[in-house]
Amino acid sequence: MAQVKLSRATAGPEGAYVEELRARIEQQLAELQLPEEPIELYDAVRYALEGGGKRLRPVLLLLAAEAAGGRADDAIPAALAVEIFHTFTLVHDDIMDNAAERRGRPAVHIVWNESTAILSGDFLMGLSYELLARSRTHDLAGLVHRFHRMVAAVCEGQALDDAFACREDVSVQEYLDMISRKTGALLECTMELGAIIASADSATTRLLARTGRELGRAFQIQDDLLDLTADDPGWGKTIGGDLVEAKKTFLLLHALERAGDEDRAWFERIVREGGLATDLVPEARSRMSTLGVLQDAAAAVDMHSAAAVDALTELPDSDAREALVWLTQQMASRGR
Ligand code: IPE
Ligand code: IPE
Ligand code: MG
Ligand code: MG
Ligand code: MG
DSSP: OOSOOOOHHHHHHHHHHHHHHHHHHHHHHHTOOOOOOSHHHHHHHHHHHTSOOOOHHHHHHHHHHHHTTOOHHHHHHHHHHHHHHHHHHHHHHHHHTTOOEETTEEOHHHHSOHHHHHHHHHHHHHHHHHHHTTOOOSOHHHHHHHHHHHHHHHHHHHHHHHHHTTOSOOOHHHHHHHHIIIIIHHHHHHHHHHHHHTTOOHHHHHHHHHHHHHHHHHHHHHHHHHHHHOOOGGGOSOTTHHHHTTOOOHHHHHHHHHOOHHHHHHHHHHHHHTSOOGGGHHHHHHHHHHHTHHHHHHHHHHHHHHHHHHHHHTSOOOHHHHHHHHHHHHHHTTTO
16 A cells, blocks of 8 residues: 555554455456557557556445455455446546646656547546456346445445535535545445445444544545545655645635634635645645644544544454454554
């Protein structure tokens, strides 16, 4: 995992197990057969898939299936489906966010062009449904239906994220709803797909879904925080990109809420002018630090991570459950 640098020795059995599952996913992704031409299209698809992400979602799905009493083997196609869908969202998100860097390399729309990025994203989205349909389950229609409900929510969340960048009056409540859709929906669905494949009862399914929802909040608030504060080269994205694009992140909304007159005028200008000049990013960081906004974000990440762990502890004890708790804590401590 790029941002969680733990050796097998220090990570303990949970870390070693997570690493083993991640390696299985990596191998399955490498073995996907893609057509050869048009070469630009499939080169872009391969580039996006090889990008060295954390593979968090497929690992969560395999662990959720096991924690619900099922077998990781049966959950591999759905695990690949969520990672490939996630990769599609990143390729299109980088066009929408004018982001030049992804996973430490130039984004697909920079290496090729926007048309190729749109099309390779479209291909990945279609491939995710194809892989989902290869799942071994009694309820394939239910699985596809659940997946599509997530796809709609992610599109809604991304539409709101985009619309908020042009609005001056976004509330924290609206922000939380937006991130629950753009990021939480996929994590919630990931956990639920694991439960469905394990033929889990409804109480177990609900607990795993709740875990996913809380992980989603924790994960996006952490992503907003690291967008401004990451100092690890493994971060792989441009620092301060959210402010440059006037994104209504946890940080900006809380800065506006906490600021006195002088700071409020400074942050309101970012909103009014539709973004911050890159050379002012360090000043934004220092103002936010003084206002206590970075600490607020870290506290919110901890709160939602703890709520995810609470849901997990209601599940029957298992190695997979312990690995899920471990992974949640690792994600929460990224960059600290
Ligand atoms: C990035 O997700 C997009 C968000 C939802 C914030 P990840 O941080 O999981 O990206 P990769 O897959 O590891 O690159
Ligand atoms: C990502 O939000 C959500 C989706 C890709 C659906 P961001 O725009 O914050 O993700 P990054 O920071 O570019 O990875
Ligand atoms: Mg983005
Ligand atoms: Mg975005
Ligand atoms: Mg981000």
